[in-house]
Amino acid sequence: MLKKMTGALLGVAIASALGTAQAEDAKKVDVLLIGGGIMSSTLGIWLNELEPNWTMEMVERLDKVAEESSNGWNNAGTGHSALAELNYTPEDKDGKVTISKAIEINEAFQISRQFWSWQVRNGVLKDPRSFINSTPHMSFVWGDENIAFLKKRYEALKASPLFSGMQYSEDPAQIKQWVPLMMEGRDPKQKIAATWSPLGTDVNFGEITRQFAANLQSKPNFKLNLSSEVENITRNADGSWRVEYKNLKDGKKTETDAKFVFIGAGGGALHLLQKSGIPEANDYAGFPVGGSFLVTDNPEIAQQHLAKAYGKASVGAPPMSVPHLDTRVLDGKRVILFGPFATFSTKFLKQGSYLDLLTSTNTHNAWPMVRVGVAEYPLVEYLAGQLMLSDDDRMAALREYFPNAKKEDWRLWQAGQRVQIIKRDADKGGVLKLGTEIVAAKDGSIAGLLGASPGASTAAPIMLSVLEKVFKDKVATPEWQAKLHQIVPSYGTKLNGDPERVQQEWNYTAEVLQLATPPVATGTQNAKATVSAPRADKAANDMAL
Numbered sequence: 354m355l356k357k358m359t360g361a362l363l364g365v366a367i368a369s370a371l372g373t374a375q376a377e378d379a380k381k382v383d384v385l386l387i388g389g390g391i392m393s394s395t396l397g398i399w400l401n402e403l404e405p406n407w408t409m410e411m412v413e414r415l416d417k418v419a420e421e422s423s424n425g426w427n428n429a430g431t432g433h434s435a436l437a438e439l440n441y442t443p444e445d446k447d448g449k450v451t452i453s454k455a456i457e458i459n460e461a462f463q464i465s466r467q468f469w470s471w472q473v474r475n476g477v478l479k480d481p482r483s484f485i486n487s488t489p490h491m492s493f494v495w496g497d498e499n500i501a502f503l504k505k506r507y508e509a510l511k512a513s514p515l516f517s518g519m520q521y522s523e524d525p526a527q528i529k530q531w532v533p534l535m536m537e538g539r540d541p542k543q544k545i546a547a548t549w550s551p552l553g554t555d556v557n558f559g560e561i562t563r564q565f566a567a568n569l570q571s572k573p574n575f576k577l578n579l580s581s582e583v584e585n586i587t588r589n590a591d592g593s594w595r596v597e598y599k600n601l602k603d604g605k606k607t608e609t610d611a612k613f614v615f616i617g618a619g620g621g622a623l624h625l626l627q628k629s630g631i632p633e634a635n636d637y638a639g640f641p642v643g644g645s646f647l648v649t650d651n652p653e654i655a656q657q658h659l660a661k662a663y664g665k666a667s668v669g670a671p672p673m674s675v676p677h678l679d680t681r682v683l684d685g686k687r688v689i690l691f692g693p694f695a696t697f698s699t700k701f702l703k704q705g706s707y708l709d710l711l712t713s714t715n716t717h718n719a720w721p722m723v724r725v726g727v728a729e730y731p732l733v734e735y736l737a738g739q740l741m742l743s744d745d746d747r748m749a750a751l752r753e754y755f756p757n758a759k760k761e762d763w764r765l766w767q768a769g770q771r772v773q774i775i776k777r778d779a780d781k782g783g784v785l786k787l788g789t790e791i792v793a794a795k796d797g798s799i800a801g802l803l804g805a806s807p808g809a810s811t812a813a814p815i816m817l818s819v820l821e822k823v824f825k826d827k828v829a830t831p832e833w834q835a836k837l838h839q840i841v842p843s844y845g846t847k848l849n850g851d852p853e854r855v856q857q858e859w860n861y862t863a864e865v866l867q868l869a870t871p872p873v874a875t876g877t878q879n880a881k882a883t884v885s886a887p888r889a890d891k892a893a894n895d896m897a898l
Contacts, residue, residue, distance in 0.1 A: 378608070382408040385596050385611035387583055387625060389413030390423040391558045392617035392802055394565035395468075395812040396819060398477065401572060403820075403827070403836055408574045410609055411566070412598050414582045414621070419562035421702055422619045423809060425683045427769030429646075429661075429690065432554035433807035434462040436516065437490035437663040440675055442506045450502070450509040456849050459515045461811040463848055463858055467841045468813035469561070470865040477568045484560040487869035488680050490553030491531065491662040493545070493754070499665050500546040507548050511876065514852040518872025519550045534658040535678065538756035551869050552859075553661055555681055558809040578607070586614065586629040586799075594629070594799055613823065616801030620701030620772040623713050626801045631794045637803060638718035638775040638783070640725070641701050641710060642736070644693030647751055647763045654762060655680070655687045662754065678754045691751045693768065695739040701772050718775065721783025725775050729785050771805035789815060797823035817841075852876055 384400055384407055386393040397409060415421070422428060435441040435455035442455050469485065472478040494503050500523065510516040522528055523546045529536040531549045539545075569575045578598065584606075585597040594614045599606045616625045620641065626634035649655065663677040679690045701709035714722065726733065747765070751758045774786040786804065793800035800823050802815065817837075821828050828834070837844045848855045852874040859871035 379595060379610045380410075380608070381593075381610045382410050383612050384409040385594070385609055385614045386411040387596070387614065387616045388618035388621065389415070389418035389562070389566065389577070389579070390421060390617060390619055391419070391562045391809040391812045392619075392816065393615060394418065394562045394569070396615055396617065396816040397569050397575070398472065398565050399813075399816050399820060401569060401575070402840060403833055405572075406574065409569070409572075410576045410578060410611070411569070412578045412581045412583055412596070414580070414601070414618075415704065416580045418566045418577070418579075419559040421704065422769040422771070423558045423562045424769070425557045425559040425681070426766065427703065428558065428809065429677065429679055429693070429768075430555050430557060430681050430683075431490075431661055431677075431679070431810060432462055432465070432485070432556045433810040434459045434490070434515075434552065434554075436519065436550040436553050437492045437548070437661060437677075438675065439492055439494075439503070439506065439663060439665050442509065444502070444505075448505075450505045452506075452509050452513065455510065456513055456515060458807055458811070459513075460848060461807070461814040463515075463843065463855075463862075464814040464817065464841050465810060465812070466862040466866065467843065467858065470862045471840045472565075473865050478561065478564050481866045481868075484557045484564070485866055485868070486555050486682050487551070488553050488555040489531070489660045490550045491660045492548045492664075493528075493532075493535065493662045494547070494665050495543055495545045497544065500544060502665070503546050503548060513849050514855040514874040514876035515849055516550070517852070517855070517874045517876055518552060519548055521548050522546070532658060532660050532662060534654065534755055535662060547662075549660075551872060554868065555661065555679070556810060557683065558812075581607070583618075583625060583628075586625060588630070592796070592798060612798065614799040615819065616799070618801075620705060620709070620770050622801045622803055623701070623772065624709070626792055626803075627713065627715070629794075629799055631792075631799060633792050633794060634801075635717040636777045637790075637792065638722045639701060639710070639713055639772040639803070640722070640775055640785070641698060641770050641772050643696035643698055643703075643770045644768045645696050646690040646692035646694070646766050646768055647747060648688060648690050648766045649762045649764075650686060650688045651762045652687070655689050658689055658755075664754065676750065676754070678751075690766075691754065691763075694742060694747060694750075695736055696767065697736055697740055698770065700770055703767075703769050705770070718777065718783075721775050721777045724778075724782030725785045728781065728783075732785070772803070774804045791815070791819055791822055793819075793822055797825070813841075817844075850876075 386397055389411055435458040441458055442450050442452055445451050473481055492503055494500060507521040528547045570577055580601045581598045582601055583596060583598045587595045589595055593610045593612050596609050616622045618625055623639045659680050661677055661679045663675055666675050681688050681690055699707050699710040748760050774790055775783050776786050778784045788806050789804035791800055792803055800819055843858055855874040863871050
């Protein structure tokens with residue numbers, strides 16, 4: 354008996370010693386970024402600006418950064434600023450168009466413009482044309498009801514200087530000047546209307562990510578680990594986090610202890626938050642929705658269209674179904690994309706596992722998923738209908754925007770996966786939230802980003818929100834405040850309602866980013882007076898594709 358007790362105690366001692374040795378062997382960093390996409394790279398740049406002496410590591414599962422949702426071919430590249438996206442301006446119960454969400458989205462994109470401009474000025478981002486190009490944003494509708502809505506929307510947005518320069522027309526000749534491709538072959542008797550804004554942009558988020566990662570790699574206190582998959586995240590006794598990851602090429606396992614961990618792994622974020630064991634993650638489930646686009650790179654067609662033209666979702670269809678015909682600049686070439694057409698896979702990432710949906714489901718989130726499945730039956734019907742579309746069906750949808758489209762000029766491209774948020778709700782059991790949410794531990798030592806919309810175009814303000822949430826004390830210091838205002842001059846203020854400030858910001862960012870000359874900012878001094886909050890049942894959502 355004594356021998357057994359002695360052996361057991363010896364075993365505990367050895368295990369304890371090994372654990373201590375492992376703790377000492379683990380590399381220690383200030384920040385560990387999981388995921389090599391636009392979110393993690395943007396946060397890395399923010400932190401390098403604010404705390405250049407902090408040590409950082411980035412862990413990416415694939416052999417390159419920006420290969421999942423951030424890749425230019427896996428998203429629509431829209432600089433979302435609500436200039437064209439009709440779902441950001443829903444009608445209230447009285448039929449009034451509400452613009453509060455549109456203003457919020459636009460304000461966020463102004464932060465992105467300022468953030469990118471600072472990075473260009475400091476050589477972090479190179480030639481602006483490599484990642485952002487002026488591309489007018491349009492709304493395009495037909496039918497009396499939709500035309501009436503678009504006109505009301507246009508009139509409502511005029512109250513805000515953020516939407517200055519927008520033009521409205523029901524004249525086919527004028528619309529043909531804006532988008533000749535969309536008017537050729539169109540029935541002259543069809544009633545149509547459009548708005549056109551010169552402030553729109555096409556953005557290659559993959560290129561931004563690659564340039565950010567390259568800059569971070571030039572820093573002595575930063576390390577990028579590619580082909581490395583995170584296997585476990587555990588809390589250390591001192592409050593830091595141990596992240597265990599494996600090199601997928603040679604099988605080598607590494608442990609890193611980090612004071613702060615950010616999970617910016619796109620569709621993979623939910624699994625990793627669950628691995629961490631933080632109770633905040635128990636409120637969430639994920640539902641994957643993919644998107645495909647029709648693509649043409651025929652130069653004769655591409656040169657006839659310079660716009661991102663957004664339509665209106667069909668009656669009964671969810672907001673995520675909003676179709677758009679987009680000019681893109683990808684791989685140095687001008688192409689046109691039309692979509693998205695919803696697709697379904699149980700994968701949470703384009704290069705993920707078919708078991709992703711199943712393995713993310715647990716006792717905490719199963720019931721919310723069931724409740725959402727019942728409450729969002731129209732979405733289920735929509736997805737089922739999308740999955741049954743034939744090639745001819747997709748071409749018919751395209752011809753509503755480009756009447757003379759020929760099947761031989763177009764191919765179908767599968768874009769990225771978007772994991773929509775299902776959140777536990779005390780009253781409803783669960784609700785579908787198609788936006789983005791920052792999920793963080795109470796002490797701010799670990800945080801992750803869930804969701805999709807409005808996506809990469811607001812990476813800079815979203816990561817700024819992460820800083821405010823997890824580094825609250827640091828953000829309050831004079832040093833951080835000064836730097837934040839240096840990078841984003843409008844930080845802490847709202848541009849809406851101040852035409853002079855809007856003009857100043859537009860002129861500055863347009864010059865640095867080599868964008869089209871901005872219009873004169875007009876609008877009332879208090880646009881907020883014309884704004885009412887959208888109803889919960891008409892939330893402004895999309896897939897951010």
